[in-house]
Structure formats: structure tokens, C-alpha cells
Amino acid sequence: MPNPTAAMLVIGDEILSGRTRDANMHFLAKELTQAGIDLTEVRIVADEPAAIVSAVNALRETYDTVFTSGGIGPTHDDITADNIAAAFGVHIGVRDDARALLQAHYARQGSEFNAARQRMARIPDGAILIDNPVSIAPGFTLGNVHVMAGVPSVFQAMVASVLPGLTGGAPLQSQSLRIHRGEGDIAGPLADLADRFPDLSIGSYPFQKDGAFGANIVIRGQDGAQVQAAMADLQALFAD
């Protein structure tokens, strides 16, 4: 049975302008691979209502699960929650349980629970809150879309809150071999190997750095014995 599929939508001008290097995608990719969920597409869009609505609708209709990161804080440029509600065509407003969580948190901190902070309790109708043990302001799940923060420590905590509730497939088995030859020298035998193991994914990832060059060959599949057999063949082909 094929694994469930997932997509990620990163919302953030700061990534597209090159100001910030995104870290959440790489984190989520590793977590999903371990859980047996295939991350199949990622999109990064700007803080623009139309861009968010059209991307979230395209992705949620195509993939089993969608994760978003970014744009759920208290400032004027945090527009994700409103546009998720717009994408689903549902109402959004301050929700009592989210409001209570935040009110208690800021009371403990001695900070004012002002209008900006109350914005973080605005949740689309029908959503389920995602626990945020780091900074309390919750994410939410609406349909198959999990809406999470962009700050990496909070994003990671929210992924930990969401992942156990998802149905994964067989975790991917993976083995790799580093070969210090040009890809052009190994491409022929490698293609033959890929033909002999049609259930496996065999990728060649070239490197070229500081004068050294070659390729990392990665063999992936759900059947560990097959991965092992293909790796034995690969090692025999390119034994130095």
C-alpha cells in the first residue's frame, strides 16, 4: 500500500527575500520520512492573501495532509489564520478556549493581554487546537490542514503535538554509498541496477567540493531486505 502523502506550505516574505534561511521544511521532511508519510510537495509563498488561499486549496485537495508554517503571531503581517478560514470558506473569530489559554499565560507572565495578543485566539470555526508548550499561542487543524508557527522551536513543538495522531505508512528504509568517481562513469551500471529493482528508488546525488568529486548513491524502499540486496550489488559494482 502506498504511504500517505503530505505537502508543506511555508508562508513568509522573510524566506523569499533571502533574509532568513528556512529550517522548518528540512525538519518536517525528516520527521515525516521517519513516520512513513511521503512529503511530496513544498510551496513557499509571500504574506499575500490570494497566494495563501490558492496554495492551501491546491495542496489540501491533492495531498492527504498539509502542514503550514508561519504567520500566526500577533502582528499586522500575521495573516495566515484569516486566509486559512477564507480558503475553507468558514467564519473566524476569537474562541473562548484559546482566549483562556492565552489569558492565563500572560497573567502568569505579568504581561498585558492586549488586543494584539487576543488576535492569536482567533480560530476558524470547526478547527481543533494544536498544543504549543513553548509559547502557548495555539496552532490549529482544520480539515486536513495543520496550521503551525514559523519560529523553529515552536514549529517543532507543534509537529510533536500533531504527528502521533497521524496514520503513517511503512517507514522508508534507506542506505547510501559514497563513490569517488564521476557520475558519468557510474550512470550506466546504476541505471541497470535501478531496472533490476523497480520497487526501490535509487538516487544519485553528485558532490563537488574542494577538488574532490563523486556521488552519494541512496537506495530507498519499504522492504529492508530488497534495499540490502541492492546495496550489496552496488558495492560489488563499484568495489575499488
Added chain:
Amino acid sequence: MPNPTAAMLVIGDEILSGRTRDANMHFLAKELTQAGIDLTEVRIVADEPAAIVSAVNALRETYDTVFTSGGIGPTHDDITADNIAAAFGVHIGVRDDARALLQAHYARQGSEFNAARQRMARIPDGAILIDNPVSIAPGFTLGNVHVMAGVPSVFQAMVASVLPGLTGGAPLQSQSLRIHRGEGDIAGPLADLADRFPDLSIGSYPFQKDGAFGANIVIRGQDGAQVQAAMADLQALFAD
């Protein structure tokens, strides 16, 4: 006049599986911002023909320029050139000038110019070659799509070959201020500031690390004097 827009398409299972952390997007984002071209959307798709064709067609119809990275090497999993040709509905085959470049390169190296390496001379009809001073195998430009390698050193060299030929807009001016207060405390005045400077983009990027927290406020715009004026207001608002 608004700046020209660009999109990037990253093609690679190794990014989606979490094996590799993409570096090309962050590099390109910074280069385009400097050149006055707005990177507006990024997509990452797997090494799958249908995914590549539909993403490249969606992006080239929406944005002024599209950059792709990955999948133009000699191995069986390098399928980008064929699928760019398919997206444009044009023929692809070995081209004499690309073949001559590669043949001379491998002759100098004393490597065999075998069938796998000849694959890298397959170029869609109507394309213009992109110079690759690092490892010779060229990228290509077809219509508004620049097709480049995934290996970062080669990708960067190809960006350097392509960028001078593109028409940029006004480079974005940007200033930032780090504020050690919770976003909830600064959100109200910040929204007022954004209202007073409608031509500027004012973003708030929270951080939370090792017990310290706050936000980096970034003010961006094409008019340096306006950026300067808004920054002066911002500093006055949050002078500690």
C-alpha cells in the same frame, strides 16, 4: 513600477526526504533581492514527470522568470531536461554545440565520453545554453525558464551566468531593528506605523532562543528615504 517577478522550482527527492537541506533557494533569494527581482513563489517537487511538467507550466505562466535547480546530470534519475521539453511541447535531442563542449572537457580529463555523459548534451529545441565554468555540462534557458544544476557550486556559477542578462527593478532597501520585547507588546504601534507608510513592507520576525525573546522588525521598500524615515519612527517608538 513594480519589480519583475520570479519563481523557483527545486526538483529533488533528496530535499523532500530530508536527506539534504536545500541551499540553492536561499542563495537565489538573496541574489534576486539584490538585483531588484521579486522572488514570489518557490515550489519543491519530486523527481516525477507529471509533477515537474505541471509545476513548470504553472510557474512560467504566472511569473516573469522561472529558475529550476536539480536533475540535469548523467544518471537515470536526472529527468529535468526531458520534462522541461515536455512542458513546452518541444523536441529534445543531443545538440552539437553542447556535445562539443562536453567532448572536449572529457578529452582534457582523460575520461570516456560515454552514453551517460552524452545525455547531458540533450537540450530542448530552441533553448539557449547556460555557461557552466565549474563542470562544463551546460544548463539552458527555454522561454522564461532557466534550467540549472542542483550541486550548489554549479548552481551558483549558473546564476552568475544568467543574472546579468535579466532586467531587474529597483533593488530593495532594507533596514532592521532587533527589539527585546514580546511581539504582543509591539504589535499595536507597529500596525500604526505600517498604516502610515503604505508603500513599505514592515515585517515582524519573532525569535525565541535560550530564554531570550523578541522580534526583528524589518522595513523594506524601494525608496531609501522612506525606509529611513520609518526606521527613525520605529526607533523613537521603542527607544529603551
